[in-house]
Amino acid sequence: xxxxxxxxxxxxxxxxxxxxxxxxxxxxxxxxxxxxxxxxxxxxxxxxxxxxxxxxxxxxxxxxxxxxxxxxxxxxxxxxxxxxxxxxxxxxxxxxxxxxxxxxxxxxxxxxxxxxxxxxxxxxxxxxxxxxxxxxxxxxxxxxxxxxxxxxxxxxxxxxxxxxxxxxxxxxxxxxxxxxxxxxxxxxxxxxxxxxxxxxxxxxxxxxxxxxxxxxxxxxxxxxxxxxxxxxxxxxxxxxxxxxxxxxxxxxxxxxxxxxxxxxxxxxxxxxxxxxxxxxxxxxxxxxxxxxxxxxxxxxxxxxxxxxxxxxxxxxxxxxxxxxxxxxxxxxxxxxxxxxxxxxxxxxxxxxxxxxxxxxxxxxxxxxxxxxxxxxxxxxxxxxxxxxxxxxxxxxxxxxxxxxxxxxxxxxxxxxxxxxxxxxxxxxxxxxxxxxxxxxxxxxxxxxxxxxxxxxxxxxxxxxxxxxxxxxxxxxxxxxxxxxxxxxxxxxxxxxxxxxxxxxxxxxxxxxxxxxxxxxxxxxxxxxxxxxxxxxxxxxxxxxxxxxxxxxxxxxxxxxxxxxxxxxxxxxxxxxxxxxxxxxxxxxxxxxxxxxxxxxxxxxxxxxxxxxxxxxxxxxxxxxxxxxxxxxxxxxxxxxxxxxxxxxxxxxxxxxxxxxxxxxxxxxxxxxxxxxxxxxxxxxxxxxxxxxxxxxxxxxxxxxxxxxxxxxxxxxxxxxxxxxxxxxxxxxxxxxxxxxxxxxxxxxxxxxxxxxxxxxxxxxxx
Numbered sequence: 001x002x003x004x005x006x007x008x009x010x011x012x013x014x015x016x017x018x019x020x021x022x023x024x025x026x027x028x029x030x031x032x033x034x035x036x037x038x039x040x041x042x043x044x045x046x047x048x049x050x051x052x053x054x055x056x057x058x059x060x061x062x063x064x065x066x067x068x069x070x071x072x073x074x075x076x077x078x079x080x081x082x083x084x085x086x087x088x089x090x091x092x093x094x095x096x097x098x099x100x101x102x103x104x105x106x107x108x109x110x111x112x113x114x115x116x117x118x119x120x121x122x123x124x125x126x127x128x129x130x131x132x133x134x135x136x137x138x139x140x141x142x143x144x145x146x147x148x149x150x151x152x153x154x155x156x157x158x159x160x161x162x163x164x165x166x167x168x169x170x171x172x173x174x175x176x177x178x179x180x181x182x183x184x185x186x187x188x189x190x191x192x193x194x195x196x197x198x199x200x201x202x203x204x205x206x207x208x209x210x211x212x213x214x215x216x217x218x219x220x221x222x223x224x225x226x227x228x229x230x231x232x233x234x235x236x237x238x239x240x241x242x243x244x245x246x247x248x249x250x251x252x253x254x255x256x257x258x259x260x261x262x263x264x265x266x267x268x269x270x271x272x273x274x275x276x277x278x279x280x281x282x283x284x285x286x287x288x289x290x291x292x293x294x295x296x297x298x299x300x301x302x303x304x305x306x307x308x309x310x311x312x313x314x315x316x317x318x319x320x321x322x323x324x325x326x327x328x329x330x331x332x333x334x335x336x337x338x339x340x341x342x343x344x345x346x347x348x349x350x351x352x353x354x355x356x357x358x359x360x361x362x363x364x365x366x367x368x369x370x371x372x373x374x375x376x377x378x379x380x381x382x383x384x385x386x387x388x389x390x391x392x393x394x395x396x397x398x399x400x401x402x403x404x405x406x407x408x409x410x411x412x413x414x415x416x417x418x419x420x421x422x423x424x425x426x427x428x429x430x431x432x433x434x435x436x437x438x439x440x441x442x443x444x445x446x447x448x449x450x451x452x453x454x455x456x457x458x459x460x461x462x463x464x465x466x467x468x469x470x471x472x473x474x475x476x477x478x479x480x481x482x483x484x485x486x487x488x489x490x491x492x493x494x495x496x497x498x499x500x501x502x503x504x505x506x507x508x509x510x511x512x513x514x515x516x517x518x519x520x521x522x523x524x525x526x527x528x529x530x531x532x533x534x535x536x537x538x539x540x541x542x543x544x545x546x547x548x549x550x551x552x553x554x555x556x557x558x559x560x561x562x563x564x565x566x567x568x569x570x571x572x573x574x575x576x577x578x579x580x581x582x583x584x585x586x587x588x589x590x591x592x593x594x595x596x597x598x599x600x601x602x603x604x605x606x607x608x609x610x611x612x613x614x615x616x617x618x619x620x621x622x623x624x625x626x627x628x629x630x631x632x633x634x635x636x637x638x639x640x641x642x643x644x645x646x647x648x649x650x651x652x653x654x655x656x657x658x659x660x661x662x663x664x665x666x667x668x669x670x671x672x673x674x675x676x677x678x679x680x681x682x683x684x685x686x687x688x689x690x691x692x693x694x695x696x697x698x699x700x701x702x703x704x705x706x707x708x709x710x711x712x713x714x715x716x717x718x719x720x721x722x723x724x725x726x727x728x729x730x731x732x733x734x735x736x737x738x739x740x741x742x743x744x745x746x747x748x749x750x751x752x753x754x755x756x757x758x759x760x761x762x763x764x765x766x
Contacts, residue, residue: 037215038064039171039475041206042468043156043257045073047457048222048449050139051099051464056220056472057149058098059543062479063472064214065143066206068251070153074104074139076457077224077242078275080380080388081129083301085115086515087458088125089496089528091301094461096531097469098545100142101461102301105130106312107138110319110382112298121666122524123517126299129321131314131381132245152214157256160205160213161442166196169443170203171217171474173436174484183491183498186435190487195440200264203444207256217475218444220467221257222460223451225273227426229253232342233419234397242423246386258426264441267429270346271512272353273455274393274422277401279377280415281385288410289322289377303532307553307659314382322377322410324389326360330407331371334364337400344424351424354455354512355709359422360394360404375408386417395422427453430504435489436470437463437501446471452504455512462497462515466490469544488542493522495535507729518707521733524670524677529662533558557660564656564664568604571622571652575600578607581621586612608668615665619655626652680737687740688723696743703738710735 038061042053045067053065067073082105083091095102111129143149162170172192178184188194205215226241231250240250262268298312305312338361344351353359358366363373376390389408394401398419405411430452432439437452439445446467449460466488473485490498499520504513517523526534536554539545578587587607604618630650656664698714700706706714709730719725726736 038062039216039479040064040218040220040468040471041066041156041214041216042220042222043067043206043254044222044224044226044449045070045151046075046077046222046224046449046460047101048224048460048464048467049220050074050143051094051101051461052220052222052446052448052468052471053149053464054100054143054146055097055465055468055544056218056475057146058546059469059472059476061148061218061472061476063149063468064152064216065149066152066154066156066208066214068153068155070140070151072136072244072251073143073151074136075245076130076132076135078273079390080132080135080378081127082109082135082457083125083127084458085123085125086496086517086519087456088115088127088301089517089526089531090458090462090500090515092126092303092528092531093495093497093535094458094465095301095303096535097465097539098536098547098550099461099465100139101457104135104138104142106300106302106305107141108132108135108314109298109300109312110134110314110317111294111321111378112300112312112318113292113295114299120669121529121662122527122670124528125517126301126528128298128301129294129319129378131383133381133383134314152208154212155209155252156206156254157209158207159203159219159257159260159442159445160207160215161201161260162204163201166199167202167443168192168196169199169474171444171471171478172484173438173470173474173487176486181491181493182502183435183489183494186491186502187487187489190434190436190438190489192443192484195434195438195443198440199443201442203442217478218446218471220446220448220464220471221451222447222449222464222467223254223257224449224460225423225425226251226254227451228255228258229423229425230345232344232422232424233395234340234400235342237342240423241425243418243421246418253425261428266432266439266441268426269429269453269510270344270352270424271427271450271453271455272344272346272351272422272424273357273450273512274353274359274395275420276389276392276394277398277405277420278380278417279387279389279405279411280417281379281387283413283415284322284377284387285410285412286322289324292321292323292376294318294320303536303557304547304550304553307557309659317382319379319382321379324375324377324409324411326373326375326408328371330360330404331364333400333404333407334361334394337396337404340396340400342395342422344422346424351422352511353422354514356514356516357391357393357455357512360392363391377410393420393422395420425450427451429453429508431506431508433505434487435501435505436487437467437505438470444471444475450512453509453511453513454500454504455514459500459513459515462500465544466497466501469539469542473543485542488539488544490535490538492520493525494538495531496520496526499526503729507727509729511730513729516732518732518734521681521737522677524673527663527666529666533561533663557663560657560660561663561667564660565605565668567622567652568608568618568664568668571604571625572601573621575602578602578621581624582607582613582617586610586617605668608665609672615656615661615668622652623655626650681733683737683740688721688726690722690740690743692719692721692725692739692743693746694718694720703735703742705738706735707732 040056040061040063057063091102105128108130109128115125116123169192175191178188229241231240343349346352378388380386448463448467
């Protein structure tokens with residue numbers, strides 16, 4: 001289907017120009033008149049908006065994406081990269097739900113790496129450096145080729161609402177019975193009946209800046225940094241959501257929507273984020289910096305591409321990134337000119353920015369003992385000299401930014417193409433949402449992205465796909481006169497998306513939320529390699545995934561995974577044979593050399609569970625046996641026995657296909673840890689009501705594995721019970737379990753000491 005680009009107030013000057021690598025999509029441009037009706041309207045064309053709009057459309061809902069400028073859809077406003085630790089898991093999960101961020105990342109990727117490659121599979125994070133132009137063009141192409149979706153160019157000024165206490169929603173979600181799981185309990189609370197007592201209004205449409213009205217049953221607001229946004233460089237402040245790329249022109253903020261949310265009693269706060277100056281790559285001394293080459297073959301985000309073995313489009317045009325760093329002179333200037341930084345609305349003028357993507361000033365302030373901070377210099381595309389200095393945001397006046405940059409390794413003569421700036425914006429306390437991301441106070445209104453208090457493209461897309469799926473299914477069913485659908489909710493044990501949303505709607509957040517693998521208590525099973533196996537079938541049942549190629553890839557991957565594990569289970573050798581052929585240190589194990597061990601056999605699966613054994617190690621030995629057996633089988637007389645021998649031999653020789661290799665290895669390696677993971681969480685659930693001693697000392701000497709954020713919040717809040725502790729945003733499940741074990745052991749020690757003293761007193765009396 002070709003997309004309609006609808007101009008509000010005036011005709012679009014031109015259709016979108018896509019990069020050469022992306023198929024061109026023709027568009028029809030015409031004037032829009034009030035009165036046209038949609039099932040869902042998505043406000044905002046950023047990462048949350050793109051995945052919300054396409055998700056709603058995939059459920060069959062007539063969907064409109066409203067954006068101030070159609071030519072900025074899919075813009076990478078800050079870092080030109082997708083994925084990373086924790087974030088890469090989210091991208092893979094969105095892809096498993098047939099979302100678009102991962103596909104656009106593959107289309108535009110020019111530098112690929114898997115972070116934490118040397119660590120276990122659970123914490124490895126795929127990441128791609130993207131060409132900005134190709135990413136934007138790729139995303140616009142995906143939008144343009146989505147059925148049931150059109151783009152309306154114009155600013156969304158306000159919502160059209162029917163008001164009334166406990167009013168029925170125009171796009172209701174059905175009641176469901178709890179399955180007993182976390183997701184099941186959340187789904188019960190997400191039904192329209194469960195939130196009816198809090199409902200004050202329902203959606204009936206959207207009003208645009210020129211007064212145009214668009215009727216709809218559901219709205220997804222994904223305004224990013226535009227909600228009453230203010231831009232800042234030095235002491236200069238001016239209204240706006242962001243600067244247009246390579247321009248001083250500013251996109252205006254969204255004010256009317258913020259006022260409506262405030263009128264209905266939504267708790268609003270202020271957060272900020274920043275983007276660093278862009279550098280002229282021709283003025284950088286690249287030889288002075290440390291090179292960071294791309295991986296090849298390039299690990300894609302798309303499971304369909306991974307299954308088919310198709311290379312990412314730019315696999316033969318990969319670039320290198322480089323590593324620079326600050327020094328003591330840099331830090332001296334950072335502190336010397338601190339007085340020139342902006343004064344913010346949040347946190348008493350200090351600004352409420354992302355803890356894990358801090359400005360350069362915050363890094364130097366927090367870590368005064370460090371004399372250097374790394375910065376990766378990331379080219380913004382194949383056809384530009386502009387370079388992004390990762391981690392170097394700091395909205396000093398432009399001349400100060402230049403002074404600071406020129407102190408860094410390789411940047412002594414650098415020129416700034418455009419200065420960095422900060423943006424401060426409104427966000428809504430996400431505790432006002434259900435697990436579908438629908439607001440409790442306004443039926444049919446969904447929020448996704450930075451408006452919910454998160455930071456990052458990946459977190460935004462993850463929320464967008466869930467909000468869009470629920471809004472689309474509910475509104476579409478209502479429009480067709482069908483029964484309300486059940487909510488589409490992912491549990492903490494099913495996906496990092498489930499962890500993200502559960503953290504937000506149950507705990508809220510008082511600072512920009514960023515995903516880390518440590519936030520999940522189920523991270524052993526929630527890996528980047530198996531998101532499709534966890535989520536695609538569930539999404540297909542809901543009607544969110546319908547593509548035959550994706551469903552075929554899922555079926556094939558499941559079959560290949562099971563076949564490989566069955567082969568490992570059925571292949572057995574004596575312990576002494578494993579030790580002899582694989583090396584005693586590697587495959588001998590603790591049983592090697594024990595009396596009677598020579599008579600015991602181990603399967604390939606059992607050997608693979610050993611610490612340093614890889615799937616390749618095991619399959620190499622299996623292949624050796626396969627070759628030997630094949631030779632013996634070929635020498636046999638024709639008949640059934642020969643056929644059976646040939647089949648047995650051939651089953652050992654082909655290695656596990658590359659599309660499931662990592663998944664097979666991780667599934668086997670982690671199988672023995674899953675029971676322990678569940679036992680830890682069961683102990684934790686039972687501990688909710690236990691009190692935490694008030695004299696507990698929270699520092700890194702006592703809790704060496706805790707992050708600085710966790711120590712800081714525990715000191716400040718001092719929770720009275722474990723239930724209270726579990727409601728602290730930023731306190732990870734692993735740390736809660738550690739805290740529980742510490743308190744339990746401390747209590748046991750004190751009990752022993754008390755009993756010992758009592759016995760001593762009793763002995764003295766005797």
